Amino acid sequence: MANIQQVAMQAGVSVATVSRVLNKQKSVAANTRIKVEEAIKQLNYEPSLLGRSLRTSESRILLVLIPKISNPFYLDIIQGIETSALDHGYNILLCETDSKPERENIYFDLVKKKMADGIISMDPTVNIDTLIKMAENHAIIQCSEYSNDSGIPYVTIDNEQAAYRAVKHLIMIGHQKIALVNTDEKFLYANQRKKGYISALNEYNIPIRDEYILYTRELGFENGQQAIRNILRLENQPTAVFAVSDMLAIGALKELSSNGVHVPNDMAVVGFDKIDFSNMTNPTLTTVAQPMREMGEIAATKLIAKIKGEKVESVILNHELVIRESTSG
Amino acid sequence: MANIQQVAMQAGVSVATVSRVLNKQKSVAANTRIKVEEAIKQLNYEPSLLGRSLRTSESRILLVLIPKISNPFYLDIIQGIETSALDHGYNILLCETDSKPERENIYFDLVKKKMADGIISMDPTVNIDTLIKMAENHAIIQCSEYSNDSGIPYVTIDNEQAAYRAVKHLIMIGHQKIALVNTDEKFLYANQRKKGYISALNEYNIPIRDEYILYTRELGFENGQQAIRNILRLENQPTAVFAVSDMLAIGALKELSSNGVHVPNDMAVVGFDKIDFSNMTNPTLTTVAQPMREMGEIAATKLIAKIKGEKVESVILNHELVIRESTSG
């Protein structure tokens, strides 16, 4: 509980000298440095970050906004962010917005009020106008989800290309009747993944059927189950399903198995995200892997650069199709 | 970017008056208050938390320590903590320790250096000596995992009783040969759950067989698979498995199904924790539900009370056995 004054007194020097020792400045005589270090040890002194932050006007805390902490999609990204942040001497404040503006605002306030230096937003439902306004005065990076014309730098993958590849894979293994389990197209990724789906079908002259394109309200397990129930009611049933998220696909797997539909023999399934759990299902899930850890690391690095006043550009990373049991008998 | 001085100047009052308005003190004349509020609006002023925290020596930030963010067990607890914290005007800093002391120390430092007001530790591998030493000067609560003689208040369930009930359930539906998939007994919960397992068997005069008690190194899916592989190699195979964690149990389910062992007909399985995924498996998993959200809320409330200098006591909450498909044909 000692402060810098007491350390200075104990060491018989001024606070300025103590501060110099703390900040490893070289213009301190060796024996003075030793005296100060001993005083620090004796008093069990820890410099207050509040005092320092107030003076230097940086808190070295980064905010990470996600809609739901329970969504496993974010796990690796967060790990990437955290690793990179710690390397740069920053800490992260993980914030669950629950897709509610009032909770977003709590966290935006933390930045406005100087308690945090910048934001990595991964919330697709974020109030984009607020975000753009914030970005005028504060460092912000969007990760995974982004908006094209906001001027806010982002780190993401080419969703359209990734979806195209996933659907093309289904076509190559012989499927023609392919359903898309999508979510609300107000989300850019949903829109882009649908485009990829359509362009793959177009390329092979497979007609687009409206009844094969389903929309779910959320990305949960139950939504995937519900979508399959709807699909199984169709007269002309598809032989493959491309779901825009692993959780949807896993819900689909479960519902198919409950209905005695064999995967992949009766119905092939492809997911998106390669969450950990996608390897624990029976059968294991074919899915699109995003370089999540890398995305997180890059997002953090860029944010820190932005905080330091550098100009940063958006990045589009590569993805990878991981073929597993749900598409290979 | 305005500060309180500029607001005071703009409103034609002193900083003290502005501060009074900010803190909603009543001894401000109505029209003065209006002048100040207008100045605040005009300058787009946001009070700096750093200045405030430095002066009041409280940051209103709580640290939550967990070993792995990817462990779904913690999700609801965190939600509970966060809800309760926000209600009290606190924010939480979610910290993944990765069970590494050097990462723990980074976060402990944050408290020592006044950037955070207290800690909720959920890390069973936490360096307990460091924690006890920290607890002398700082507010700390243990949640879920705890140590008996540390003097640090905790919020948890009666693990022994819960395990006892789970195993008793298996006995009641006719099982006599029950395996325990446990983890390292250095963890208090592992120790306690084993006690519950033993006391249930004892109560029904079922002999304890060493080969039915397995230990895994971690609580992951693969560890559960591995344990089942070992069990299937036994000459005299058990007919039921009690795993001390859902992830272990889910790994077990998968491995059993891969080996053509039907659950629950050939082998019943019980897990522990009632993580979300436990309802998404095929068959769904019988498990012990901890009141996780409540645990989190109580932990946060107690921590805040502790920060305010009140004396707080430990709490043991109720659990519940959730019977699902993996134990009911």
Add this chain to the structure above:
DNA sequence: CAATCAGATGTAATCGATTTCAGAGAGAAA
């Protein structure tokens, strides 16, 4: 009318660090 009091506001100290600027002292050069 003087004394007392309450309400509204301002002055200035304070929290704990960093940092600018100036000064002391030692040694080198003239």
Add this chain to the structure above:
DNA sequence: TTTCTCTCTGAAATCGATTACATCTGATTG
């Protein structure tokens, strides 16, 4: 000896808020 440099150190301002205490005004009371 004087002057100049260079190294090391300290005094004091500063970041942006809160708050104890002082002050002023006007109303109330005896």
